[in-house]
Amino acid sequence: DAGITQSPRHKVTETGTPVTLRCHQTENHRYMYWYRQDPGHGLRLIHYSYGVKDTDKGEVSDGYSVSRSKTEDFLLTLESATSSQTSVYFCAITPGSLDSYGYTFGSGTRLTVV
């Protein structure tokens, strides 16, 4: 979807190095999310944000941190990458309302930690 972009699309990194994934949106949506997708696990929530500088943990947050200094950008950082963090990472956004809006997803980042 044109309103949300993730970068990079692919990345290979070495164990122990820091990695930052970026999610950028042009929809001015309040809520942003980082999920990881792994075979047999579906998508699991890592962290989410409900406003600038407002973030909270999801179910698999260990080893990850996030920051949101502007409405449009939500960064996911792996402080010291491990092989267990090899995954596909998705960013998602939603305006935040009682209506049944689905998420709008980014195109994902495939991260390989070697």
Next chain:
Amino acid sequence: AQTVTQSQPEMSVQEAETVTLSCTYDTSESDYYLFWYKQPPSRQMILVIRQEAYKQQNATENRFSVNFQKAAKSFSLKISDSQLGDAAMYFCAYRSKFSGTYKYIFGTGTRLKVLA
């Protein structure tokens, strides 16, 4: 806590035939949303259909329809006249209506193969 279960890791269907993907969920809430997402090989997540829990009528979008059984906590997706382009991973998802976080809970997915 809510959970979503997709018990079929993989399904196959012949082109032009009908297939049903199953999804069950567990919740103590009375009002919520359910979704089906399609993920083709391009990796893009595409919303297929959505259902609001308090609406009795099953949602329909062209060849895609759901069988929503609230008491049984079941939300299956029926694809009619299957096409090669329907081959993808399908995820069922749950969203609480009043949680205030708008977090989704996803199932583990069903990979659908369409046979020519």
